[in-house]
Amino acid sequence: MRQPSRRTVLQGVAASGAVAALGAPPAIGQAQSRVVVIGGGFAGASCARALKQEDHNLAVTLVEPQTLYTACPFSNEVIAGLREIEAQQFTYDGVRRDGIEVVHQAATGVDHAARRVRLADGAEIEYARLVVAPGVDLRFDAIPGYSETAVEAMPHAWKAGGQTVLLRRQLAEMADGGTVVISSPPNPFRCPPGPYERASLIAHYLKLSKPKSKLIILDAKDQFSKQRLFQAAWQELYPGLIEWVSLSMGGRVTEVDPSTKTLITEFGNHEADVANVIPPQRAGAIAAMAGVADQTGWCPIDPVTFESKLQPGIHVIGDAAIGGAMPKSAFTANAQAKVCAAAVISLLRDRKPAEPKLINTCYSLVAPDYGISIAGVYRPKDGLLAEVEGAGGTSPLSAPASVRAAEAVYADSWFRTITGEVFA
Amino acid sequence: MRRELLLLAVLGVVAAMPVAAEAPAGATACAGCHAPAGRDLPVPTLSGRTPESIVADMQAFRSGSRPATVMDRIAKGFSDGETRAIANWLASKDHASAKP
């Protein structure tokens, strides 16, 4: 039963390579049902694996340009010098071992009528259903002065990799007494507590290594995730070191000047020694090319199946999707991926997908041994994912150090578990 | 070539395994924190547990009689019926993935 399917996949790869070289791209895979997943991050790689696990006769192709995935969770520890970037990096060997075809190309378009995904090398792959999971794109049209070339002087470090290492190096090279400025974007964006975890861990580094320095957060919001917990912890661990400037206090950055590392707000200019600009975001570009992103830049989905509300047969998961009450996190991406995989299989078998429930938990480290979390349980309601009332919430505002230490340990345990499930 | 054969052999084993029933609502999310057996991580594995003991723990987390860092907040999101379905599925998965 399943040996022919494996052969089809292998032939598919061979054919694609050979004919692409001749310049006449064919479709990979025909008779058998194939699900194509675009994007091999927490959402896409989890979904590909869950699909194959639920039905090993199903042909699954994962399209991802990079051969090495660099995970964002815990990358703030890399920036603060607490961890090396290699600990964030994962190959697709494990995914491939499951019998999933991994194609290291960028998807460049979708032909809805023919149900085909186009790849950068010109090849095309036919799908029975398509899952789009490209994560976010940073918007370089949102803050005047913040262009793709400005990221060298003012790193975003919001996609882990070279940017993460660059921000770490800039901090290491900064003189004691310097000013670090982080600009935090408006909602919605990837990892709502992330900028504040980053501020905390940079403060930890400054306190130990450059105690005369200070850190300013310029915020485009008046509230942020786990705010009371973060602010109480800053008071306790880093008194006077972190200044948070809210939207109504003039925190919104309206322009930047990379040549002088200046961040401009309606209330004045901030000259930084190290400037970390986290710009506004939207779904990865392929989402718009596939016709699944709306005017907000994000992708509306059915909360039961994650099928696009704009294009039947295409599902969107992870950061790119409009998750309703679910924040954009790796935990969310992985949980959505598994629900989506089950729904895709039900739909391929002409069965009604079951009503799901999902969980999210975001851990943040305020210091290496001080963890806090926010959790939620979600279900479909009125066409969106809504929080189950009475469940979820944040860690308690006051708790003994032993509880904070336990949550830091559980945070690390979570990272090892989830990356094991997605990539090992 | 040898890797290809090995791969086919491994897949052959996978093909021979019984398939677990469809996961009930919420069940697949537990694996975000709870790893399969054999990894020895701080968050305990749920593998090898009886459905009854999982249900009892979840009820204790929900009522607050068992202190927790996060499970109290998660357990409150599931009814008794949902919790039991999840516990049964987790145990059935153990059975499905047991080594031949």
Ligand SMILES: Cc1cc2nc3c(=O)[nH]c(=O)nc-3n(C[C@H](O)[C@H](O)[C@H](O)COP(=O)(O)OP(=O)(O)OC[C@H]3O[C@@H](n4cnc5c(N)ncnc54)[C@H](O)[C@@H]3O)c2cc1C
């Ligand atoms: C500093 C920081 C800290 C964070 N900490 C946490 C945390 O503690 N916990 C947590 O749960 N989350 C955390 N997150 C959030 C988490 O990283 C994201 O929510 C998660 O990566 C989303 O997964 P995704 O698969 O949707 O997107 P991604 O992980 O970005 O994956 C998308 C993939 O799609 C690929 N792709 C894009 N376009 C194409 C295309 N056209 N064709 C093919 N492939 C394409 C990309 O190369 C990429 O590999 C953090 C994020 C940051 C920035």
